[in-house]
């Protein structure tokens with residue numbers, strides 16, 4: 072895990088001092104809201120329906136136990152004792168007071184956390200594979216590059232007032248756990264035939280009103296040129312991106328209007344013209360960052376753990392947990408353990424301060440002090456010995472964090488929606504709760520198998536509804552909440568934008584419709600097919616017929 | 624009959640507040656109501672917007688009768704006046720009572736956001 | 746005459762502005778002027794031959810590349826911020842300084858706010874016409890807020906990755 076040095080720390084301290092001064096000026100009436108709003112947004116402080124919301128950045132989703140404990144402390148002291156993990160792997164606190172914000176930022180800085188660039192038209196906090204450094208299927212540790220980008224993009228003088236917000240995701244694995252195809256820039260580390268490490272660079276993905284999947288503009292970028300190449304992309308975008316219409320200002324619109332080839336040509340031209348020295352990091356700095364992520368403290372263990380095997384054999388609930396929440400680790404005898412923030416009936420992604428403390432303790436005792444946040448709004452203990460998994464399970468279970476549903480129908484993504492968000496058209500959380508309760512029986516959820524439901528409260532698509540196997544979008548029809556369903560989306564390596572099922576449904580019909588969709592799938596599915604596979608084979612009609620049968 | 628109330632968020636803590644004859648109150652039940660065409664409503668809004676240190680983002684909302692009391696017309700405004708529906712122990716609804724009940728049971732939304740002067744606010 | 750704040754490389758100071766900014770439909774006064782790119786392209790030769798100093802105002806949607814060959818003869822390039830949120834001029838300033846090696850004054854005009862002092866200076870601006878009533882002390886204060894920076898830009902500040910190498 073990367074630790075701040077004096078320089079990183081000083082930058083953060085200076086930022087906190089700056090915001091304290093700005094907030095004091097605002098509270099004293101020395102600056103207007105028009106002047107202050109962009110400043111507070113640059114510090115992740117939004118004004119929502121009930122209070123201010125503070126969005127805390129969790130760079131590439133990586134936490135330590137100290138960081139998580141501090142988040143728990145802040146949630147308890149300055150909020151109502153909980154926080155909400157988002158699809159951007161940030162933590163949102165929904166009941167913040169402006170007058171407390173400078174103190175909160177100071178607390179965060181003590182553990183190398185902040186809310187820098189979690190809002191505004193700048194390069195936002197970036198996401199990476201939450202299994203980084205733990206999964207066997209990666210060619211390199213993407214966190215090395217994510218940290219390099221974090222530093223480069225922090226307070227970038229040229230790119231802090233882009234046409235629109237800008238999000239970057241990095242992975243180094245074949246399985247895409249970071250949804251890189253729906254990002255402004257998606258980076259996939261791979262090895263060329265000659266063994267050289269490089270990035271496939273995708274540009275122009277994004278959800279929102281006009282969803283696009285990213286296009287590959289360079290198949291292989293040698294890793295050492297990452298930052299100069301990013302600079303070229305951002306410069307082309309900063310100069311040519313539309314600024315007349317916020318809905319058309321994302322880079323995806325520029326890429327699609329120029330065509331990916333022409334966009335790539337402009338980037339290459341800009342890149343060729345600009346000296347790379349001084350932008351690309353020197354080897355010494357890369358080595359310094361890399362060293363921070365070097366695997367540490369792994370024991371040599373047999374690949375099979377007797378304790379783990381016998382717990383599976385003796386405890387059906389544990390066995391189910393092991394099937395869905397325990398993933399293979401690259402080191403023999405270790406596992407990646409998913410902590411579900413999706414207990415049926417609870418708010419997806421919400422985590423109480425007490426639960427944060429439980430996970431922090433488990434991380435310290437059993438997972439090399441590390442915790443990750445996934446964009447699917449769950450937590451992950453990345454380095455747990457198989458021998459310890461039963462113990463970890465027992466403690467998670469006691470804290471309500473061991474729901475064995477990762478990737479299943481009740482593992483629903485939902486944005487805060489109209490219960491909190493000032494931009495929302497409809498609520499998302501109660502819809503998720505309704506559906507999850509219908510499938511609360513773990514037996515039933517398991518029979519249904521992998522099924523990803525994603526819910527957004529408005530077209531901004533924070534809940535990634537376009538790429539849900541079943542996507543649900545809240546719309547406003549004359550002041551009433553309605554929900555538009557889409558089917559067949561995927562945010563993984565087989566990414567696709569879902570297709571509209573039919574007319575929007577009223578709130579109380581959504582869970583019924585999901586049940587009907589599941590019934591059709593169970594009826595139609597062939598051996599080994601997930602919901603998504605069946606949908607791709609049969610197409611829309613059987614599903615559509617089932618849901619709208621009464622209406623005909 | 625539709626009426627109007629003036630709402631905003633308090634600068635200091637972000638709390639949703641309502642205008643009551645010269646000051647801001649936390650409870651919707653105490654909000655001052657104006658008739659649909661009452662120019663005093665616009666005057667209060669203009670005053671609130673010109674003031675720098677008390678509230679942010681003041682705007683008029685439509686209000687309807689509900690359960691013998693009153694409720695904001697739009698769902699969004701009702702959520703602001705009550706609290707989040709996923710955590711009934713949070714927000715203004717925590718204190719309960721008849722005026723909260725009137726909000727919970729209100730229905731009959733007609734205008735998309737219930738915000739008056741939506742265009743002017745830009 | 747609008748206030749002009751100048752950055753000296755270490756401090757900000759208030760300066761007399763010898764230039765008159767002239768719109769396209771105004772007749773030219775005597776002395777040193779800042780004119781639009783269009784007007785410069787039409788009348789620049791003539792004006793320069795009169796021996797006056799010329800500044801060129803480049804709008805956010807105009808490319809500084811159009812000035813590339815004239816830069817040695819131009820005393821001021823005034824880059825316009827139509828809104829402070831419109832960040833195109835940051836790229837333009839860097840290109841002027843780093844790609845074209847321009848050594849004259851790069852001036853920020855339009856919706857120019859003190860909160861952006863740090864970014865502007867880093868991108869190579871050295872003169873400002875603040876739109877928020879701020880003066881040199883404000884600009885110096887904001888410019889000095891951060892003791893370290895992460896990237897190389899158009900100023901001479903050493904980025905963190907080089908500082909770390911000592």
Ligand code: SF4
Nearest residue numbers: 486492495528529533
């Ligand atoms: S999708 Fe819409 S409602 Fe949901 S969090 Fe994003 S902006 Fe708010």
